[in-house]
Amino acid sequence: MSVFLRLIFFCIVPFSYCGLWIADCGALESETQNLTSEIKNPKSEISRDAVIRLFTDANEKYLQAAKLIAAKDSRGAGQKLDEAALQYETILANGFQNGQIYYNLGNTYYRLGKLGKAIVNYRRARQFIPRNADLDANLKLVKSSTEDKELSNETPIVIRRIFFWFFLFNQNELTMGAVFLYGILMILLFFLIVLKYPWLKKIIIGFSAGLFIVVVSLGIKIYVEQGKDHGVVIATKCHVRYGPGEEYELKFEIHDGAECVIEDEKNGWYKVYVHVGVKQGIEPKTGTEEKASKEVRGGWLLKKDVEAI
Amino acid sequence: MGKYVKHFYLWITIIIFFGYIETVFAQDISLTATVDRNVLTLNDRLQLTLTIHGTQDTAPPSFPSIEGFTLLYGPKISVQTKIINGSVSTSKGYTYVLQPAAKGKLTIGPSVVEYKGNTYTSPPVSVEVTDAKPSPETPSPNFEKAIFVELSTDKNTAYLYEQTVLSFKLYFQKGLPISDINYTAPLTKNFMEEKLGDQRQYEEIRDGIIYNVLELRTALFPMVSGELTITQAKLHCNLVIRQRREQRDSDGFFGDSFFDDFFGREQKRYPIERTTEPITIKVKPLPEQGKPKDFHGAVGTYDMEASIKVQKVKVGDPITFSISVYGEGNIQTINEPTLVLNNEDDFKLYPAESVTQITHREELIRGRKVFSKVIEPQNTDLQYTPAVVFSFFDPRIGQYRTITKEPTPITVEAGHQEVPIQLTLSQNGLQSAKQQAHILTQDILPLMTNISPLRNQGKGIYKSPFIIACLAIPAIIVITSFFITQHKERLQTDIGYARNRRAHTVAKRRLATAQSVLSRNTPAEFYSSLSKAMADYLADKFNISTASASSDNIGTLLKQRGVDELLVEEVSSYLTDLDYRRFSKDGGMREEMDRSLKSAEQLITKLEKQLS
Numbered sequence: 001m002s003v004f005l006r007l008i009f010f011c012i013v014p015f016s017y018c019g020l021w022i023a024d025c026g027a028l029e030s031e032t033q034n035l036t037s038e039i040k041n042p043k044s045e046i047s048r049d050a051v052i053r054l055f056t057d058a059n060e061k062y063l064q065a066a067k068l069i070a071a072k073d074s075r076g077a078g079q080k081l082d083e084a085a086l087q088y089e090t091i092l093a094n095g096f097q098n099g100q101i102y103y104n105l106g107n108t109y110y111r112l113g114k115l116g117k118a119i120v121n122y123r124r125a126r127q128f129i130p131r132n133a134d135l136d137a138n139l140k141l142v143k144s145s146t147e148d149k150e151l152s153n154e155t156p157i158v159i160r161r162i163f164f165w166f167f168l169f170n171q172n173e174l175t176m177g178a179v180f181l182y183g184i185l186m187i188l189l190f191f192l193i194v195l196k197y198p199w200l201k202k203i204i205i206g207f208s209a210g211l212f213i214v215v216v217s218l219g220i221k222i223y224v225e226q227g228k229d230h231g232v233v234i235a236t237k238c239h240v241r242y243g244p245g246e247e248y249e250l251k252f253e254i255h256d257g258a259e260c261v262i263e264d265e266k267n268g269w270y271k272v273y274v275h276v277g278v279k280q281g282i283e284p285k286t287g288t289e290e291k292a293s294k295e296v297r298g299g300w301l302l303k304k305d306v307e308a309i
Numbered sequence: 310m311g312k313y314v315k316h317f318y319l320w321i322t323i324i325i326f327f328g329y330i331e332t333v334f335a336q337d338i339s340l341t342a343t344v345d346r347n348v349l350t351l352n353d354r355l356q357l358t359l360t361i362h363g364t365q366d367t368a369p370p371s372f373p374s375i376e377g378f379t380l381l382y383g384p385k386i387s388v389q390t391k392i393i394n395g396s397v398s399t400s401k402g403y404t405y406v407l408q409p410a411a412k413g414k415l416t417i418g419p420s421v422v423e424y425k426g427n428t429y430t431s432p433p434v435s436v437e438v439t440d441a442k443p444s445p446e447t448p449s450p451n452f453e454k455a456i457f458v459e460l461s462t463d464k465n466t467a468y469l470y471e472q473t474v475l476s477f478k479l480y481f482q483k484g485l486p487i488s489d490i491n492y493t494a495p496l497t498k499n500f501m502e503e504k505l506g507d508q509r510q511y512e513e514i515r516d517g518i519i520y521n522v523l524e525l526r527t528a529l530f531p532m533v534s535g536e537l538t539i540t541q542a543k544l545h546c547n548l549v550i551r552q553r554r555e556q557r558d559s560d561g562f563f564g565d566s567f568f569d570d571f572f573g574r575e576q577k578r579y580p581i582e583r584t585t586e587p588i589t590i591k592v593k594p595l596p597e598q599g600k601p602k603d604f605h606g607a608v609g610t611y612d613m614e615a616s617i618k619v620q621k622v623k624v625g626d627p628i629t630f631s632i633s634v635y636g637e638g639n640i641q642t643i644n645e646p647t648l649v650l651n652n653e654d655d656f657k658l659y660p661a662e663s664v665t666q667i668t669h670r671e672e673l674i675r676g677r678k679v680f681s682k683v684i685e686p687q688n689t690d691l692q693y694t695p696a697v698v699f700s701f702f703d704p705r706i707g708q709y710r711t712i713t714k715e716p717t718p719i720t721v722e723a724g725h726q727e728v729p730i731q732l733t734l735s736q737n738g739l740q741s742a743k744q745q746a747h748i749l750t751q752d753i754l755p756l757m758t759n760i761s762p763l764r765n766q767g768k769g770i771y772k773s774p775f776i777i778a779c780l781a782i783p784a785i786i787v788i789t790s791f792f793i794t795q796h797k798e799r800l801q802t803d804i805g806y807a808r809n810r811r812a813h814t815v816a817k818r819r820l821a822t823a824q825s826v827l828s829r830n831t832p833a834e835f836y837s838s839l840s841k842a843m844a845d846y847l848a849d850k851f852n853i854s855t856a857s858a859s860s861d862n863i864g865t866l867l868k869q870r871g872v873d874e875l876l877v878e879e880v881s882s883y884l885t886d887l888d889y890r891r892f893s894k895d896g897g898m899r900e901e902m903d904r905s906l907k908s909a910e911q912l913i914t915k916l917e918k919q920l921s
């Protein structure tokens with residue numbers, strides 16, 4: 001009886017906050033619109049069992065969509081993908097964050113042709129599963145599909161190799177590393193105080209340096225990942241203007257999937273800068289590009305057209 | 310026959326050569342009159358040069374009227390030929406030296422020269438002659454008129470987004486050596502800027518004086534309407550003047566001018582700073598009347614070309630429209646021309662890619678913006694591409710203009726139905742969109758379906774209060790062990806510290822002994838043990854021998870340690886009283902012994918508080 005009650009609690013109670021009863025998957029399909037509006041303001045905790053159920057269900061819908069694509073039923077596939085995306089979003093909106101979910105959501109949005117949203121979710125997934133090769137491959141693929149072939153925001157490979165721990169470990173892994181080093185350091189200090197072995201001092205200095213590096217790296221990572229200073233354009237076409245308002249002149253256009261750095265926010269507008277490719281000229285006879293360079297351009301974008309990572 | 314042909318070519322060559330020479334030397338003829346200064350004193354001499362530009366084959370120009378001057382000598386004739394970038398310029402100068410005979414504002418009249426039946430006249434030159442002044446010992450040069458700057462725009466009133474040329478000019482009298490030029494550009498808030506070419510250098514005659522001019526030009530595009538101000542521009546430079554050094558006997562060999570020049574000892578630098586006046590431009594908003602629907606803010610003079618590469622396609626095949634908008638104006642901000650569709654479902658439109666190319670930057674910003682727009686015909690009934698329409702505001706005529714490129718005929722055949730869902734990597738953008746569905750090896754990698762690692766990773770471990778509390782425990786243990794170890798070491802090595810720390814405990818034990826003696830009712834023995842307990846306690850506290858713990862000595866030590874005067878007095882009198890009772894036969898009653906014991910306990914407690 002108690003098992004039955006727990007099942008009800010796990011499956012129903014968390015979703016009652018969202019106005020969604022998922023006891024029947026068919027019900028979920030029919031209330032897609034309601035859920036979309038509701039998931040904007042949820043913050044209830046969701047149980048792991050409920051997450052697994054939604055997760056597997058969404059995965060199943062994604063696979064069904066893939067089959068429909070193969071059968072050239074684009075309409076049915078689009079519907080399935082929409083439902084899968086909604087279920088992933090539901091999990092995330094309930095405060096349950098996981099790299100796999102972001103990754104799968106990124107895949108789903110890519111299938112739907114929403115490159116900007118796909119990139120946002122891949123970037124978020126990378127915060128949790130930074131060493132995942134599939135994720136890197138998909139992100140690269142989606143980036144190459146965007147219309148603005150802008151200079152990537154990726155950190156240079158040399159930097160990634162030198163500060164490998166910063167890029168290979170997520171926040172929790174770095175925290176665990178710091179705790180581990182701290183524990184070892186404390187044990188060594190204890191033995192130094194009690195036993196007074198002078199050779200322990202050199203080991204302690206080494207561990208202290210290691211701990212310092214890991215703690216500083218962790219601090220920087222938290223600052224970088226929690227700050228809303230990077231965004232991705234999610235609108236099909238986006239006008240970058242000289243100032244925060246429609247009355248300002250159009251400066252240039254960027255498109256779905258373009259990544260930008262957010263500098264400021266004002267009256268529903270983001271001040272951003274992007275790396276864009278500038279073609280220097282066109283060969284008059286052949287029409288081929290003579291030379292291309294990259295430059296940084298700034299301007300103001302409507303906030304609703306950009307999703308912060 | 311061959312001989313004639315050969316001569317024919319020779320004559321042709323000669324004709325072309327002389328024609329070229331004629332073209333090269335064909336210049337505008339002009340006559341200028343210049344002076345070396347236009348403010349001078351009665352003691353100075355004025356150098357007047359009449360220059361004929363464009364030819365050297367003329368009679369000398371007529372000598373002008375020089376009322377107020379007397380001719381000292383002249384003319385000195387100089388001939389000049391310059392070839393710059395294949396362009397030949399010639400001139401012939403006649404230089405006269407005049408002596409002012411009267412002061413005031415004098416005018417040198419026009420000079421006239423005739424060449425091939427035409428008459429050329431030089432403008433008159435005004436000169437101001439002042440009283441002769443005694444020359445100061447170290448004359449400080451006055452360069453107000455010799456170096457000056459100007460900031461100007463080509464128009465005072467402009468339309469919004471209209472190209473306006475801002476020109477900064479530095480004038481310095483010909484021959485003045487200036488260096489270290491530092492230019493601070495004006496602030497052009499509310500304008501978009503584009504640099505116009507490299508700096509220009511030329512000569513200009515003003516008030517009869519030849520100036521070298523350095524000109525910097527910028528194209529400005531006002532972004533808001535109203536009265537806009539361009540702030541002042543600043544220029545810093547150094548004027549390098551060679552001054553004669555007083556010859557001293559001691560200079561000897563090194564006083565030679567060669568060394569002066571080499572080491573720069575005779576050069577003096579005068580810092581010069583010049584500031585222009587700010588400029589105000591009235592920017593008019595674009596008129597609402599006649600504004601086309603597809604107008605998106607392009608202002609300038611433009612034309613448009615549109616073309617397609619293929620005219621025979623299948624349904625769903627991409628057609629790349631190449632639309633080139635070119636002309637004068639802000640090329641960067643030219644918006645995409647509009648395609649006019651009869652039916653929205655006829656063509657699938659993709660966003661255009663654009664390339665901006667600025668072709669001219671000399672006089673005005675000219676260039677082209679090429680839009681590559683991909684369109685896909687959606688049915689076989691289509692026979693023409695959409696018409697292309699581009700609207701802009703032409704500030705020269707003050708009206709909106711619309712350019713329309715008529716539809717191009719195309720042939721659309723039946724094709725495969727495209728699946729709108731994104732399947733695979735688009736390496737080559739939209740053009741390869743049709744092949745994507747077949748390249749399954751380039752598809753995105755599959756979903757992650759493993760449930761075991763599915764846990765909430767959003768809760769940062771570092772935020773957990775439990776972890777933070779756990780981190781404090783080892784630190785507390787280490788710190789505690791450090792202090793305990795330190796304490797133990799000191800007890801072993803520092804006798805004074807050890808005696809001090811143990812004093813209270815030992816004293817309590819001794820007082821307990823005294824209490825046991827009290828029960829036997831032997832006053833002498835009781836007071837002896839009580840006295841020993843107090844003396845040992847104080848000796849331990851001050852790290853002295855028990856024998857040194859006399860009443861006087863203890864009193865002095867207590868005072869040195871800052872113990873309260875009353876307590877010191879109390880301790881001293883108590884110790885004296887104990888000594889008295891130890892050696893007196895009158896040991897006192899049981900109650901007195903109890904009181905002494907309690908007093909000892911109280912005194913030790915008080916001392917413990919004040920000495921710790």
